[in-house]
Amino acid sequence: MNEKTIAGYCVKCNDQGFMEDLNEWNEDIAKELAKEESIELTEKHWTVLKYLQDQCKEGVDITMRKVGKSGIVDIKEFYQLFPKAPLKTASKLAGIPKPVSCI
Template structure:
């Protein structure tokens, strides 16, 4: 656990850079976190970030398929918005924990 200054705000993050407290999240923080992943956020990105934050809060297990059925983007579109690991990257930028795949 470490504290990191993001967009001028001290934010708790874990060793992989995922935020420990999703309630600290803001759009400004998202923009900064996205820059670290070389992603420039558009409104479409934010729609997805809001969607996965909402799903996370209601305790739903997130999957790429689920986001692909959200009506915001299809799976291919999701890969284009968050290249190379869309669920992990979008979760990180959305300030929620790394998605655990449980099998």
């Protein structure tokens, strides 16, 4: 396990920069991580991040299909908000683990 200082906060991160404890997350950290991805967070971004965190707390596996049916964004909009790899990028900014398979 690594520790990393983001926006002045020392947080537990894995090798790929995903936070390991959602309790350590705050909005300043999300803003700092967004800057690294060249994303400026709007109201819509925050709503998506909040949705992902809620799903994670409920123990639900996060998928593209679920986000697309969330009523917050459709998949195209999700790509516009978090370009290239939206599920991975949004998970990182939300302070939750990236989706994984069995190996």
